[in-house]
Amino acid sequence: MSRRRAAALSTLSTVVVLGALAAIFLAAPGSKQVRHTFFSPHAMWQSLIGNPKQGYYSVGEALWLNIRMFLAAEVLILILALVIAVIRQSTGPVLFPLRVLSTVYVDVFRGVPLILVVFALGFGVPALSLKVLSTQSAAVYGVAALVLSYSAYVSEVYRAGLNSVHQSQVAAARSLGLSQWQSLRHVILPQAIRTIIPPLLNDFISLQKDTALVGILGAIEANKAAELYSDTVFNYSSYTVAAILFLILTIPLARFTDHLIARDRERRLAGAVR
Amino acid sequence: MTGQLAGAGDGTAAPADPAEAVRIEGLRKSFGANLVLDGIDLSLAAHEVICLIGASGSGKSTLLRCVNLLEPIDAGRIWLSGHEITADDVNENLVRRHIGIVFQAFNLFPHMTVLRNVTLGPVKVLGSTRQAAEGEARELLRRFGLLDKESDFPDRLSGGQQQRVAIVRALAMHPQIMLLDEVTSALDPELVAEVLDVIRELAGSGMTMLIATHEMGFAKDIARRVCFLEGGQIVEDAPPAELFTDPKDERTRRFLRRIVDAGRL
Numbered sequence: 001m002s003r004r005r006a007a008a009l010s011t012l013s014t015v016v017v018l019g020a021l022a023a024i025f026l027a028a029p030g031s032k033q034v035r036h037t038f039f040s041p042h043a044m045w046q047s048l049i050g051n052p053k054q055g056y057y058s059v060g061e062a063l064w065l066n067i068r069m070f071l072a073a074e075v076l077i078l079i080l081a082l083v084i085a086v087i088r089q090s091t092g093p094v095l096f097p098l099r100v101l102s103t104v105y106v107d108v109f110r111g112v113p114l115i116l117v118v119f120a121l122g123f124g125v126p127a128l129s130l131k132v133l134s135t136q137s138a139a140v141y142g143v144a145a146l147v148l149s150y151s152a153y154v155s156e157v158y159r160a161g162l163n164s165v166h167q168s169q170v171a172a173a174r175s176l177g178l179s180q181w182q183s184l185r186h187v188i189l190p191q192a193i194r195t196i197i198p199p200l201l202n203d204f205i206s207l208q209k210d211t212a213l214v215g216i217l218g219a220i221e222a223n224k225a226a227e228l229y230s231d232t233v234f235n236y237s238s239y240t241v242a243a244i245l246f247l248i249l250t251i252p253l254a255r256f257t258d259h260l261i262a263r264d265r266e267r268r269l270a271g272a273v274r
Numbered sequence: 275m276t277g278q279l280a281g282a283g284d285g286t287a288a289p290a291d292p293a294e295a296v297r298i299e300g301l302r303k304s305f306g307a308n309l310v311l312d313g314i315d316l317s318l319a320a321h322e323v324i325c326l327i328g329a330s331g332s333g334k335s336t337l338l339r340c341v342n343l344l345e346p347i348d349a350g351r352i353w354l355s356g357h358e359i360t361a362d363d364v365n366e367n368l369v370r371r372h373i374g375i376v377f378q379a380f381n382l383f384p385h386m387t388v389l390r391n392v393t394l395g396p397v398k399v400l401g402s403t404r405q406a407a408e409g410e411a412r413e414l415l416r417r418f419g420l421l422d423k424e425s426d427f428p429d430r431l432s433g434g435q436q437q438r439v440a441i442v443r444a445l446a447m448h449p450q451i452m453l454l455d456e457v458t459s460a461l462d463p464e465l466v467a468e469v470l471d472v473i474r475e476l477a478g479s480g481m482t483m484l485i486a487t488h489e490m491g492f493a494k495d496i497a498r499r500v501c502f503l504e505g506g507q508i509v510e511d512a513p514p515a516e517l518f519t520d521p522k523d524e525r526t527r528r529f530l531r532r533i534v535d536a537g538r539l
Contacts (some may be wrong), residue, residue, distance in 0.1 A: 168379060168384065169381060171381065172377065172381035172382075172383070174367075174372075175342055175370055175371060175375045176371070176444075176447060177367050177368070177371030177395060177399040177400075177447065178367070178398060178399060182399075186394060186398060187383055190385045191385050194385070250284065
């Protein structure tokens, strides 16, 4: 099949599929109602810019909290997850208790739904009435919950990366007299990071969205702002705005991840034909 | 001397001969139920070159890895220039910097240029300045015809070039002894010679070497002594002229016959 014919065919099938979906949507008995409730341009604009006097906040401004929570959590996750992964990979008998502890940690936080961790920290820790710990903002508890939950996942990503570096590289590094830590730092980690960047970014795309869960603690992030709008005006278009904003946030990261995967694939193919 | 060592339980007793580069006594090693080294005794004088021959699985590689403390041993003792390196209080990182090892599969660091591969040890382990380490690395690369490759990554090099870089990387640490673990076995036949030439040059410069090899002609040529291993034991230990032409042990004869039949000698 010629390339032009293929392009024409794929364009045609796209138009047909999208057209069919649009037709179903528009012909549905409740279409008008749904369009008004979810896609009202007026309501979308109102919720985007906000009006605190009317009792709702700008969804656009609230997104800034999501971004800040995401960035803070991301850095902390990268560090905590690495520590856990290295402990779990360690071999020394002295570290045995830490190994057990980190295994239990990963099991627990991978198993418990994130929303429960958010609840537990956001409502549980303040109830303890501890001095500094119990007087933080909802966003802080939210970030802590995200860090605890995601570090368990990301530590496994790290571990897979560390395991992907062949043992012979460890042997070569140690044979030069490098210590275990130096081998990890200069030889193993730089090679592991290359393989883990795509899965890592994938987890971070999901982290960007999950910052919305912090809204249940009362923090005014994008999803919470959308909720406040719909509660006040009885129109769900604010959620559509929040969804679009999250897409604007996640799609570039998703495309960047694809780009890295493609580049890595090309590199490996280039290496294979040498 | 054996009596003296047998009585020395404190781990500080040195072998009598200070010119002895490596001394191995009663070395045993198994992987699970598989006994790989079954009581190895071997002594290597300074500037001496010994080749280890034997079928795959006879324990040659494991022996080299044990000398470099890359494999924990089950029993026996090893001395490096008179210092016991198998004692409990020995820092293995300090020992390894004095022992160069070159692997069958090169094991270069793929994320570093040739120059960085060679300078990593001197900078991080010996504490050389980057400038000094690079100067010396270039000197070594020039000596082995690799100077124009210093900025290349390993995957751009041929197997022979990679293995020569691996040898340079080990030499940059100023090792007291070099352990070569079948360094030509992973190479295309036409690339073997360039690596063997490098090893010949090293032997000529007086480097002490323990070489596991399948290249019988090379062993014959370069070694002062050849050890034939089978079943984790040194079956025969003799100068090459003797071992290859008049082997005393029936097992050595059988092995050499197979090699000759395969056209490898």
